[in-house]
Amino acid sequence: MNATAPVFAGLALLLAGPVPALLSRATWPYRTPRAALVLWQAVALAAVLSAFGSGLAIASLLLVPGTDGRPTTSPTREIDALGLPVWALYVVVFMLTLLVGGRLIYAAIRVGVHTRRRRARHRMLVDLLDQSEFQHAERRSADIRVLGAAEPIAYCLPGIRRRVVLSQGTFANLSETELTAIVSHERSHLRARHDLVLEAFTAAHEAFPRVVRSKSALDSVKLLIELLADDSAVKVTGPTPLARALVACSNSTAPQGALAVGGPSTLIRIQRLTGPLGDPRIAAGAYLAAATILVVPTMAVAIPWLQELTRLFRA
Numbered sequence: 001m002n003a004t005a006p007v008f009a010g011l012a013l014l015l016a017g018p019v020p021a022l023l024s025r026a027t028w029p030y031r032t033p034r035a036a037l038v039l040w041q042a043v044a045l046a047a048v049l050s051a052f053g054s055g056l057a058i059a060s061l062l063l064v065p066g067t068d069g070r071p072t073t074s075p076t077r078e079i080d081a082l083g084l085p086v087w088a089l090y091v092v093v094f095m096l097t098l099l100v101g102g103r104l105i106y107a108a109i110r111v112g113v114h115t116r117r118r119r120a121r122h123r124m125l126v127d128l129l130d131q132s133e134f135q136h137a138e139r140r141s142a143d144i145r146v147l148g149a150a151e152p153i154a155y156c157l158p159g160i161r162r163r164v165v166l167s168q169g170t171f172a173n174l175s176e177t178e179l180t181a182i183v184s185h186e187r188s189h190l191r192a193r194h195d196l197v198l199e200a201f202t203a204a205h206e207a208f209p210r211v212v213r214s215k216s217a218l219d220s221v222k223l224l225i226e227l228l229a230d231d232s233a234v235k236v237t238g239p240t241p242l243a244r245a246l247v248a249c250s251n252s253t254a255p256q257g258a259l260a261v262g263g264p265s266t267l268i269r270i271q272r273l274t275g276p277l278g279d280p281r282i283a284a285g286a287y288l289a290a291a292t293i294l295v296v297p298t299m300a301v302a303i304p305w306l307q308e309l310t311r312l313f314r315a
Helices: 004-016 018-024 033-061 075-082 084-129 168-173 176-192 194-207 216-237 239-248 266-273 280-314
Strands: 144-147 154-157 163-167
Touching: 004 018, 004 033, 004 280, 018 033, 018 216, 033 084, 033 194, 033 216, 033 280, 075 084, 084 144, 084 154, 084 163, 084 194, 144 168, 154 176, 163 168, 163 176, 168 176, 176 194, 176 216, 176 239, 194 216, 216 239, 216 266, 239 266
Parallel strands: 144 163
Antiparallel strands: 154 163
16 A cells, blocks of 8 residues: 555656657657557556546545544544654645646646637637638638638638638649648548647646656647648548648648648658558557556556555445
8 A cells, every 4th residue: 555656656757757758759650640649648648647646545544543443534643643754745745636636627727718719819810801702612611711821821720610721822822632632631630629639738738847747748749630630631632732732831830729731740741641651550559558558557556555445444
């Protein structure tokens, strides 16, 4: 029982720092982005659960047996049984765990509220600036808005009232097939709700203290969701039109809360399209690793902990 809290704490620190740093340097996720994204989600969830598990294990150590053999919550009896230094240490660690939990909830609410406010304002703006006189086959779709900018721009605004935002420069510089690839890419983001994945990782990133968190997880997830959208577009038009469209829109920018087709990862994505996509063996290994990260450590420390609590409450 005494080893449960250190194991949970060590696992949380490992999954919040070194593991993301190591995983972010790997190149195999480029071939199997869906499996890699599942693995990243498993690592993040296991880190959060381990942090809370450590705090709960510490809290259980404060439930020392009273005179009747049953656990007591009296601080004086706890201090008599544990000693003041040990009792104070347990309380501080437990309070820090509650603080991390509070920070996680606050970060999730803050990121969600601010992101949706920015999207709502920008959605209203693109609706007002929409070049309705610009006619094109793709323009007939209700979710597409066209801005009067000469440079190629393409991004999407997720949500209930979703939008795919293009510029006149996008129509002028891309062929019909390339335009279809870009729109397919953005609509893949909207269908899969990749924005929710980013929100979750952003909240987790902001919740953990700076000394233990790693930005590599957030950056890697951003790249993976772009690769997933690329794969969806490739199924519609093939890799060559998408690669040409990515080159044309490589400098495309988007407001916060939107998902742009261009960006700093464009070169990696174009190079990836020249090779084979997908590897069932690597994907299977990633899914197995994700399940292992979630199940094995949790079962290894949770079962003895639950058994000890059951014995304590039945005493």
